[in-house]
Amino acid sequence: MFTHDAKNRDTTTLAVQVARLYYYQGLTTPQIADELGISRPKVSRLLSHARSQGLVEVRVLDPREQPQLLEAQLRSRYGVRSVKVVPLPPESSEAEALARVAQFSANYLSGLIRSGSVVGLAWGTTLDAVSRHLTPKRTENVDFVQLNGSGNARDIASVYSATILERFAQNFGGRAHPFPVPTFFDYEETKRAMWRERSVRQLVELQQRANLLVYSVGAQNAPVPSHVYVGGYLEARDLAELARDGVVGDIATVFFRGDGSYRGIALNARATGPDLELFKTAQHALCVVSGRAKVLALRAALLGGYMNELITDERTARLLLEMG
Template sequence: MTDDQAALAVQVARLYYHQGLTTDAIARELQLSRPKVSRLLTLARRTGLVEIRIHDPQAHPQSLEAQLHERYPFLRSHVVSVPPGSPETVWMERVAVAAASVLDSVLRPGQTVGLAWGNTLDAVSRVLRPRRMDNLDFVQLNGSANALDFMSGFVTDSITRFAQNYAGRAHLFPVPTFFDDPATKRAMWRERSVRHVLDLQARADVLLYSVGSPAARHPSHVYISGALDPADLAQLEIEGVVGDIATVFYRADGSHSGISLNARASGPNLDLMTQVSHAICVVSGLGKVQALRAALAGRLLNTLVTDEPTARALLMPEEGSNGFRPSRE
């Protein structure tokens, strides 16, 4: 879109939305055809020049957003309505579309976006609306689970889908999710090719990720891919772990230092999530509520995209933990 097109689209949008003129009236006033006016209105909405918000004081999502802000004043929340009685697969579909819209609204030319691969971000990557933006970098935040996953395209396709959607650059991170030895990780982190990715992660303007939980109805990919063995899972339970972000683990209070497996993990220090303007966490499903509550306790996000049932469960009094055991559902 050229500057002239943008200016004309804004002018049309102001006449339509602010002054209430019909498309016919706008066409006459600006000496344009009615189809061109309609195309300019569509362009204004698609490119973010116009954002449509519905403010309904009786609406459940808005009420839940207000309650979340009261409990977590630092949090910007987006609660998505879902059909009553619908399955969690439908919740995820709705949340993915909302997350794609939230990402679209915060992106600016020249930014670096950190992405933590997984089932949730894969779903988001599939519903992005094509939009070209200058000089965007999309960087993978954690290594692929294993060589098989990296070659299968599960990880690489998700990351490159984001980059291609915005005509940006994809920076993959072809290292293991977990190293066998912390010393191997330290050595790899000194390699120039790896340092390039780490430097991009450190200067990210936007982060997009979910919380991982073995208790989810569809357990996070890392728990079912073979990256963790039974001894690893047992140690995580001993250390009080309730979830992970970008395969870096944290406890019920949101703390993450001193957890033994993190010394071998390829994901970033979770302090990164507290240092960016847009740390967008996308969560759907009741099995992730405990992990989400813990992430909020540690302020490991400042923007949340979730569904109504998950938001309601988050606001309920906390129940006892079932331990760090993968769901059998």
């Protein structure tokens, strides 16, 4: 008698076999059914399973349009290992663009997140959108760890970030590891003291072991605002300090300048996000970005080398390339 896990493995193996026959060899559904000795409806179900589980990535290559060319240009210019550009309908809004990028990213992550993964998540508007499009996939022994604290003066527990983390964990049958500290400490010495606590050290060590980091770049004036800038995390004096330091964006609430540098920015000493060097060494450092107002921050993050995989929309990709 098959166990549940054995049945899942058997289904996955058969789904891959069906997908290869369908996409690589060009066999029809009836031909596959005859070859494998299964019913035509089962062939259709297995093809759907292969797509929903990220075993198959279907892409339309239109020689008249540019997404694939944009991807190649961005890979060449910034040395990013993988770039995915999501096409947009003409005159689509910023909210529509984010929804399309979030949907694509959710499907893409289904193929990346496997049993045994440790996934670091930086909460925010973009990851919130991605979490709402996830397709359930059962995995074993997967940990989802929050990369930066999320408490502020209004909401020390931060239901917002906890909800994003929990959506990911429930979707993949994994464990959620929240980071129950403020986004920014009032005093640098308080942060140093907290980082000596065993519970915090264990969480930071789990972040360091993540083989997949998923995050976006924050920008202050985006039409779809980055949550850290509108959620009560920063005071007027903090924003003025960031302007003096030449900050153009952040990753996991760690701020950087237009050239990608981040050392010496005063607020980073009180921030709870990881040192940005972490994003240079992760096996998968996946940055998901959508929106005109994020182009400057995205360019700076690329210059800093803080990603090896990028998902963005067609309009943002074009603007990024136009910046030079």
